[in-house]
Amino acid sequence: MPPLGVIKSALERTTETLAAELAHPSGETPDWTELEWRLATAVAAAHGVAPLLSVCPRWQNPAWNRFIDSQYEHVAQRHQRIAALLDRIDADARDTGIALVALKGSALHALGIYSPGERPMADIDLLVSDAEAERAGHLLEALGYVPSFASWKHRVYKPASGKPVMSLGEHRDTPVNIELHTRIQERLPVSVVDITERVYPRDPQPGINAYPSLGALMSHLLLHAAGNVCGRSLRLIHLNDISLLASRMLRSDWHVLWNRDTGETPWWALPPLRLVARYYQHAVPAALLYELELDCHALLRSVSRHQTLTQASCSELWIHAWAGFEWVRSAREVGSYVAHRLRPSKEARQEREDMLRTQLWLQATPWLKSRQWLRIFTLLTRSVPRMDTMYVVRAALAQAPAART
Numbered sequence: 450m451p452p453l454g455v456i457k458s459a460l461e462r463t464t465e466t467l468a469a470e471l472a473h474p475s476g477e478t479p480d481w482t483e484l485e486w487r488l489a490t491a492v493a494a495a496h497g498v499a500p501l502l503s504v505c506p507r508w509q510n511p512a513w514n515r516f517i518d519s520q521y522e523h524v525a526q527r528h529q530r531i532a533a534l535l536d537r538i539d540a541d542a543r544d545t546g547i548a549l550v551a552l553k554g555s556a557l558h559a560l561g562i563y564s565p566g567e568r569p570m571a572d573i574d575l576l577v578s579d580a581e582a583e584r585a586g587h588l589l590e591a592l593g594y595v596p597s598f599a600s601w602k603h604r605v606y607k608p609a610s611g612k613p614v615m616s617l618g619e620h621r622d623t624p625v626n627i628e629l630h631t632r633i634q635e636r637l638p639v640s641v642v643d644i645t646e647r648v649y650p651r652d653p654q655p656g657i658n659a660y661p662s663l664g665a666l667m668s669h670l671l672l673h674a675a676g677n678v679c680g681r682s683l684r685l686i687h688l689n690d691i692s693l694l695a696s697r698m699l700r701s702d703w704h705v706l707w708n709r710d711t712g713e714t715p716w717w718a719l720p721p722l723r724l725v726a727r728y729y730q731h732a733v734p735a736a737l738l739y740e741l742e743l744d745c746h747a748l749l750r751s752v753s754r755h756q757t758l759t760q761a762s763c764s765e766l767w768i769h770a771w772a773g774f775e776w777v778r779s780a781r782e783v784g785s786y787v788a789h790r791l792r793p794s795k796e797a798r799q800e801r802e803d804m805l806r807t808q809l810w811l812q813a814t815p816w817l818k819s820r821q822w823l824r825i826f827t828l829l830t831r832s833v834p835r836m837d838t839m840y841v842v843r844a845a846l847a848q849a850p851a852a853r854t
Contacts, residue, residue, distance in 0.1 A: 460759070461765075469728065503521040547588060548653035552576055553574055568690075578653075594627060595607060605626055616844075664702040664706070682837075692725050703734070748775045763837050768834070
């Protein structure tokens, strides 16, 4: 294992190069070291863009090309399974009179924004009304799914049979989990932003429904990205999603971001849109960014002006003790934020236990099992690497050398 400082620098360099290449493909092979080529596979896998890079102009590195081609094949085969499962869910929901909305990646594929094989889908996200949530759960169980765990955002169902596959990136045999939502909401990091009414159709029909509009889909993509920026878990594929959808939108489509009935403003949309604008020039209307700046509080507005993909994602190697602090908007939220950091709620502790039980990459590390005071003390006294990042780094370093021609 190279020194962590060397890994940190290599992750930043490869992340920013991949982001630039995906946004504006050139085909110019990077002048990377052997370590950087290996870590580039970790970055591409973690950010969900390896299969997309396979349809960009080729770099002169056979091992790299084999990796991205393999990822495309795995994602394409996995997409067939997901599409077939969505068809079964749609048919059964029609028969039982349950209205569902297929979210995020499923919706982007349905619009033809991506072709099969280009965009990975970790799972299927479905939105259902509170009144029909229990029946929707029974529908999934009839399809061979069992409840895995529940969080404040969703309930997760996993196949009754099938085991997770330990691999770098996507694998065709990875079980397809289903996340069932009754609300579309994010904690940023204390206050909850809820846009369910903008996402759920006004007149839903039995079966799988589309979003009410492109603006509604964009609202969800931006709120989801905002939650990930706040938690430093953004992925490059999120920015790519937003840029491609933005290219189809008219100025009037963006009005959905503002809730005219309640006066709520989309202050949370500025950081992800600024990141999109940083890498995908001309994807975001300048006038829209100006309007959002007026709604966003000063600290977040200032931080987001200079933030990079590396800083907002798992490519930032170190855990930050006060990650997301720039998102708090009042003295009361500051107090809640600090209290939650020092003494996590029962719900937060349960979420941590669920992660330890269901995420294989966490089970070999003692960090989440440590007492909260010990974690805080450690973070304040030394740099601690992120477990999710180190998992893909180790997997990438275990691969065969990426020899160049």
